[in-house]
Amino acid sequence: xxxxxxxxxxxxxxxxxxxxxxxxxxxxxxxxxEVDKAITRFEIEAExxxxxxxxxxxxxxxxxxxxxxxxVNDTRRAINIADGRV
Numbered sequence: 001x002x003x004x005x006x007x008x009x010x011x012x013x014x015x016x017x018x019x020x021x022x023x024x025x026x027x028x029x030x031x032x033x034e035v036d037k038a039i040t041r042f043e044i045e046a047e048x049x050x051x052x053x054x055x056x057x058x059x060x061x062x063x064x065x066x067x068x069x070x071x072v073n074d075t076r077r078a079i080n081i082a083d084g085r086v
Contacts, residue, residue, distance in 0.1 A: 006075060008068075020067040020074070028068060031061040 035057045042050035080086045
């Protein structure tokens, strides 16, 4: 029996927080928008502290990407278990 495949693109409407079990590509896109906004402010202000804010947004995005990678691997494992490969 084939399992219901998770939606990796659209967050569940009832989701309360982003974590490894529910992260979506939409969350990554939103994080990239935040990086872009921070870069724009850094360019406008040309102050070091705004570069630090850019780096924080990038770190946030890296963390989200790591969670997405883990979610993909968790899903792969579930598929392998369901198919009797593990």
